[in-house]
Amino acid sequence: MLRILFLRTVNKYASKWLVLAIDLFLVCVSFFFAYAIRYNASFEFDLQHLLLQIPFVLVLACIAFALVGSYKGIVRHTGTKDAFNVFLGISIHTIFIGFALLVNGLLAIFPTFSIPISIIIIHFLLANFMMIISRFIFKAMFELVNTQVKTITNILIYGAGDSGMITYAAINRDRKNNYEIIGFLDDNPNKVNKKIDRIKIYNPDKIDAEFIEKHDIKEVIFSMPRLRSGRLLELTDKFLELNVKVKTVPTLTKWIEGDLQANQIKNVNIDDLLDRDQIEIVNPIVMSKVSGKVLLVTGAAGSIGSEIARQLTAYNPKKLILVDQSESALYDLQQEFVQLGLSNFVALVSDVRDLKRMERIFIKYQPEQVFHAAAYKHVPLMEKTPYEAIKINIMGTKHMADLSIQFGIERFVMVSTDKAVNPTNVMGATKRIAELYISCLSHAQSNTKFTITRFGNVLGSNGSVIPLFKKQIEKGGPLTVTHKEITRYFMTIPEACSLVLEAGTMGKGGEIYIFDMGKSVKIFDIAKRMIYLSGLKYPGDIDIKITGLRPGEKLYEELLADGENTTKTYHEKILIAKTNQIDFVVTKGKIEDILLELPSVNNKKLVSLMKEIVPEYISKNSEFEELDHEVSNELMN
Structure with missing residues (x-):
């Protein structure tokens, strides 16, 4: 007392x-x-x-x-x-x-x-x-x-270099928390077993459950800016399984006035554990290309579209036209920009499927560049409604691309997906057909430069696996994974949108840009990490339930189609997909035909027509697999 x-x-x-x-x-x-x-x-x-x-x-x-x-x-x-x-x-x-x-x-x-x-x-x-x-x-x-009086929290600091010492000093200055630094960890064998301020340096590979229990270690703080992502992933998995919280120190640019504060040390996020280095794009050319221009963003209220819009505001455009059919989400983005004091934008509730409405927008605002992110993206839903998938993903893209040529747009950038590669579902097939239509237009003229960006899954985007897992954890589980071996390529939303902006300044038109995204990641492993990062244990606190592959779902995603290869750009992480040669006139005609027949044919016929345009489209775990069997039987006969 x-x-x-x-x-x-x-x-x-x-x-x-x-x-x-x-x-x-x-x-x-x-x-x-x-x-x-x-x-x-x-x-x-x-x-x-x-x-x-x-x-x-x-x-x-x-x-x-x-x-x-x-x-x-x-x-x-x-x-x-x-x-x-x-x-x-x-x-x-x-x-x-x-x-x-x-x-x-x-x-x-x-x-x-x-x-x-x-x-x-x-x-x-x-x-x-x-x-x-x-x-x-x-x-x-x-x-x-x-x-x-206070409860002591025993911690280890990973990194016995300059950053580790700065972290050590920041923790010692902090009086709000009661940390006891038990030791440093470092991979450098020349530092192991030496001491800093009487605190011993340990080999991280020698830290086991006995050591953690003996010293009652509660947290490990990673303070090594150049730590390989693979090594971070390996160590994080190890400590999480030992029931030790993992935290990380922000990069130097995020320190407050050049000084690290203890309250800036944060829990490791799932996007820190992609098993690859974060892709950073710093291109002053983007500023020169979009500054002072009128820019139009479709799908502006979505995860990708809204981040594209946010990043574009930093380049001082003359006017930013935000188009989306989702009224509430668009209102939220509008209020966000108003709170930031932005005035050089207009938010329009509009649908890219409405050609007349889009035409009026082009006439009124005279955009100079278009960033097309509007699309339906949920595989199971689109598998049930090919009509809607074709209408938004193909027809919507066609409307925006045709208007871009009609009004002399400088650059048209389309956001695509890795699901367009060797598609196994309706959504992926519609995105691939949209890519093909863009390629046909690009081949036929050179005034408007058409560019396609193709990337994998985006962490934290609307409807993605990360928000789903968070909700399931909040409800006490279980987490649902369709297959224990299913893998996906992942990137963060800022990374994805940086690629889109970068693509808007590169190439002569007609290119498909992809990321070197490193290794794909098992969804099952992400689920386990999210359980551990929430301070819970698998399977003791929360279990993971295998539900089986959904209609049209692939076990493994690809970034290149069969027969495609890549060429390098000036950025080591950005590649150009060299696509197979197609008959542009025939392909464009088939795409226009499917849109003409859209109102009058059933789902089976629509999917059959898509398979004619995209021969590599083979349905998986879907009611439309029978169409592939029919084709196979015809070839055999």
Whole structure:
């Protein structure tokens, strides 16, 4: 109880007047001991003379401390700067004493008043020592009581280099949390078993369950900016399975005014665990290409479209036209931009399937570049409704592309997907046909530059697996995965949208840009990591249920179709897919025919027509598999 009372008292910063009173008391004590030391502890000095000198010494001390402000520091946060202020205050105090005695000696104001120089020197040394050491004693007492009252969190810091030391210092400065740093971890064998500030450096591969239990380790903080993503993934999986929380230090650019604060150390996010390096695109050409231009973004309220719009605002466009059929989501984006103080945009509730409405928008706003992100993307839903998938993904794209040529748009960038590669479902097939239509238009003219960006799944996008897992965890599970071996390529939303903007400045038109996305990731592994990152255990707290592949769902996604290969660009992570040659006139005709027949034929006929346009479209786990069997039987006969 006394400890808690003390802690509550010192948590309210000690009054500066109390600190000044203690400092003056120590000045008196040091002055007395200066006399005692001078006279070899015999106390054979004039005590009455000493008592007359103390008020004189205290007045000069008050003046000196007031000039320096040494009593204004927060004692429980005492550091070298505070110690220097004390030293400076005592130094000025000593100079004042010497100057006063010199003036008194010359003018004989008080003939009998004098202090030996030896006393002044000893007093200077004692006062410095006592005042500085008292502050550090008070600080140590606070830390001791604080440690005993609060729950200690034992942690390890991964990285014994400069970043690790900065993290170590930031944690030591933090008084809101009670961390105890048990050790550093580092892969460098030359550092292992050495010590930093008496704290041992360990080999991370030697940390096991016994070590964690023995030292009661609760957290590991990763503080190594250049740590390979694969190594981060390996270690994170290891510590999560040991029931240890994993945190990470932000990059230098995100530090507050160049200084790392303890509250910036955050839990590792699932997008930190993609098993590949984050793709960074810094291209000043984007600024020159979009600054001062009128830009139109379709699907602007979606995950990708809204991030494209956000990134475009940073390039100072003349006008940003945001088009989406989702009223509520578009309103949210509009309010977000209003709160940011943006005024060079307009949000329009519109549908890309409505050709007349789109034409009026082009006439009124005269856009110069189009970023086409509007699409239906959910595989199971589109497998049940090919009519709607064709209408938005193919017809909507055709409307926007045709209008872009009609109105002389400089650049048209289409957002595609890896599901368009060797498609096994309706959604992927419609996106591939949309790609083909863009290729046909690009081949036929050169005024408008058409570009396609093709990438994998986006972490955190609407309807993606990450938000689904979060909801399932909140409800207590289980997490649902369609197949234990199913894998996907992943990227973050900012990465995906950076590619779209980059593509808007590259090439001559007609290219399909893809990412070198590294290795694909098992969805089952992501599910386990999300359970661990939530502070829970698998399967003890939350289980994972295998539900079976959904209609049209692939086990493995691809970024290139059969027969495609790639060429490099100036960015090592961005490649151009070299597609197979097609008959542009015939392909364009077939696409236009399917749109003409759209209102009058059933789903089976629509899918059959799509398979004619995209021969590599083979249905999987779908009612439309019978169409592939019919084709196979015809070939055999």
